[in-house]
Amino acid sequence: xxxxxxxxxxxxxxxxxxxxxxxxxxxxxxxxxxxxxxxxxxxxxxxxxxxxxxxxxxxxxxxxxxxxxxxxxxxxxxxxxxxxxxxxxxxxxxxxxxxxxxxxxxxxxxxxxxxxxxxxxxxxxxxxxxxxxxxxxxxxxxxxxxxxxxx
Numbered sequence: 001x002x003x004x005x006x007x008x009x010x011x012x013x014x015x016x017x018x019x020x021x022x023x024x025x026x027x028x029x030x031x032x033x034x035x036x037x038x039x040x041x042x043x044x045x046x047x048x049x050x051x052x053x054x055x056x057x058x059x060x061x062x063x064x065x066x067x068x069x070x071x072x073x074x075x076x077x078x079x080x081x082x083x084x085x086x087x088x089x090x091x092x093x094x095x096x097x098x099x100x101x102x103x104x105x106x107x108x109x110x111x112x113x114x115x116x117x118x119x120x121x122x123x124x125x126x127x128x129x130x131x132x133x134x135x136x137x138x139x140x141x142x143x144x145x146x147x148x149x150x151x
Contacts, residue, residue, distance in 0.1 A: 023097045026104045026128055029135045030092070037088045042081025049073045050129060050136035058143050068141075089113040092124065102130040110142075111149060121149035 029048055036044030055071040080088055089112070096107040106126040112119045122143035129138045 022099055022104075026097055026099065026106060026135050027094055029128060029137060030094075030106050030108065030124075030126055033137065034090050034092060036077075037080050037090055038086060040081055040083045040085045040087070042077040045077040045080060046073060048137050050131065050138050053137055054139045056139075056141040058141065087115050089116075104128040104130070104135065112144075118149070120144045120146050 033045060033048040036042075036048065053073050055073060055076055057069045057071070059067055059069060061067045090110050091113070092108040092110045094106060094108055096105070098105050104127070106124075106128070108124045108126070109121070110124055111121045122145055124140060124142045126137055127139040128135045130136075
């Protein structure tokens with residue numbers, strides 16, 4: 001009986017370690033995106049996304065109504081790549097990471113600083129897909145606001 005309990009504990013511990021490694025690999029891709037932004041590295045940014053990735057931002061139009069803006073990964077990467085290194089600094093916290101097989105989500109509240117000055121805050125919601133052992137961002141949507149931001 002003692003051997004059975006010991007074996008079950010070892011199995012559970014092994015599964016926990018594997019889950020943590022998988023979660024860490026999801027976080028690594030998200031962190032690489034923000035490192036690419038901070039370093040104005042367009043290629044690093046592009047490498048974080050799969051070929052059919054979708055980027056969206058939820059904001060408000062001039063009339064105050066909610067709108068969703070779409071952006072191409074290539075345009076986003078090119079824009080950030082033209083900035084000076086260190087200008088775009090998005091500071092995130094991983095609030096939630098969930099994984100099921102080849103699919104993962106990450107919920108990351110953030111604060112964005114431009115040229116060292118606070119600009120806005122919000123939340124990023126990532127959907128990632130594991131292609132042949134490599135996580136890629138497939139969908140990214142974020143909110144942006146200036147109110148209610150803890151600095």
